[in-house]
Amino acid sequence: MxxxxxxxxxxxxxxxxxxxxxxxxxxxxxxxxxxxxxxxxxxxxxxxxxxxYDKIQISIFLCTKDSGGRGCTGTEVTTEQKNRIKQVIEANPDTAPEGVFGESKKEAFEQFKKLYKDSPIVSTVTEDQMQESFRVKLKDPQRYQNLVSAVSGLPGVDTVQDLRQFLxxxxxxxxxxxxxxxxxxxxxxxxxxxxxxxxxxxxxxxxxxxxxxxxxxxxxxxxxxxxxxxxxxxxxxxxxxxxxxxxxxxxxxxxxxxxxxxxxxxxxxxxxxxxxxxxxxxxxxxxxxxxxxxxxxxxxxxx
Structure with missing residues (x-):
């Protein structure tokens, strides 16, 4: 009821x-x-x-003759400078184990041609204009400032880029x-x-x-x-x-x-x-x- x-x-x-x-x-x-x-x-x-953020890598671009970075003097980066830069990167506590990868001018040029294969700009760029670089993976992507500060301004370093600045x-x-x-x-x-x-x-x-x-x-x-x-x-x-x-x-x-x-x-x-x-x-x-x-x-x- x-x-x-x-x-x-x-x-x-x-x-x-x-x-x-x-x-x-x-x-x-x-x-x-x-x-x-x-x-x-x-x-x-x-x-x-x-x-x-888990895939973020720091890209450290090395000097060429035309570079105007703080660590550049109008000449190509030397072997001694590259070795010193690599030592500083590997010694940094925020660098992941086996997280340092070098990219030569040839590798950079091949990558450039893949990215812009359908663009007329490819024919205007040569391998010598490419920059050598180090790609660094971090233990914690949130802690990137320490490594950026350590390598910025080193002799032979043109620019340091972190994907976070874009993301x-x-x-x-x-x-x-x-x-x-x-x-x-x-x-x-x-x-x-x-x-x-x-x-x-x-x-x-x-x-x-x-x-x-x-x-x-x-x-x-x-x-x-x-x-x-x-x-x-x-x-x-x-x-x-x-x-x-x-x-x-x-x-x-x-x-x-x-x-x-x-x-x-x-x-x-x-x-x-x-x-x-x-x-x-x-x-x-x-x-x-x-x-x-x-x-x-x-x-x-x-x-």
Whole structure:
């Protein structure tokens, strides 16, 4: 009997507030979709950082006759200078074991021709114009300043390049976009919270006499609140289901298919990360439904 009453009450509430309920569903759908996208964007940035930072190498370019670096004197780097540079690199505590690789002018030129094989610039460059270099892998890619400081300015060293100087601005921009998405999702979640509160408030106000009678005959607070709670949870679950479907579809179209069709230079978010994100989305949706319901209906429980 009680279950029949609760379900009947739920149906009446949904019919009375159908428009508001649809508005709640749509608001939760949009806000949770953006929230889930922000969660996946955060995971993607972390994966990209881990993938690229682990592969970061410091490139130490040696002097040629045309070099203008601090350690250059208008002449080619000498054998003694190269040996000294290599000793400093290998002696540095941040250099990984067997992490020093030399690249000759010939090897640099072959690599250059591969990279620009379809460009007319290849015919204008000769092997003598290439720079010899050392490629250094670090034990911890985060600790690169020590080695950069140790070799910069050594006789025979033209320039020292670290991939972080190119990657850090990229990741900084991605982080800003990520936090922008989080902020936008947060505003929409607040809007959803307010929408649910207004819907429940209107429903409770319309049935305030019934609530008063139930309270006088001894019905518990939770029993009176349950139909409103179920109404809010149903709207939240429908909105969350649409949002999860949107996130899965977006991942499939814009991540999975693109990753399969192109060369993967880094790891992409996969089904595990999407499952985790959708789980958080559903939990947030339920919180959005329960908290305003209990807060809003509490004042109508007093006789």
């Amino acid at each position: 009680r279950l029949n009453y609760i379900l009947s009450d739920l149906g009446i509430g949904l019919k009375r507030n159908l428009t508001m309920t649809i508005a709640v569903v749509v608001t939760i759908w949009v806000s949770l979709s953006l929230f889930g996208a922000a969660l996946l964007a955060r995971e993607q940035v972390d994966l990209m950082k881990g993938n690229w 850090d601005p990229l990741f900084e921009a991605l982080n800003k976009l990520q936090w922008g998405a989080v902020a936008a999702a947060g505003l929409l979640l607040v809007a959803a919270l307010m929408q649910i509160s207004n819907t429940i408030r209107l429903a409770a106000y319309a049935r305030r006499r019934e609530i008063g009678i139930m309270r006088l005959v001894g019905a518990s607070n939770f029993y009176i609140q349950l139909p409103f709670l179920l109404e809010a949870i149903l709207a939240a679950l429908i909105g969350a289901a649409f949002a999860c479907g949107t996130v899965w579809l977006g991942w499939y179209l814009f991540v999975k298919r693109q990753a399969e069709a192109t060369f993967q230079v880094w790891q992409w978010v996969g089904p595990t990360e999407v499952f985790q994100a959708t789980g958080v989305m559903v939990a947030v949706g339920l919180v959005l439904a329960t908290i305003p319901t209990f807060v809003t209906t509490r004042k109508y429980l007093k006789v």
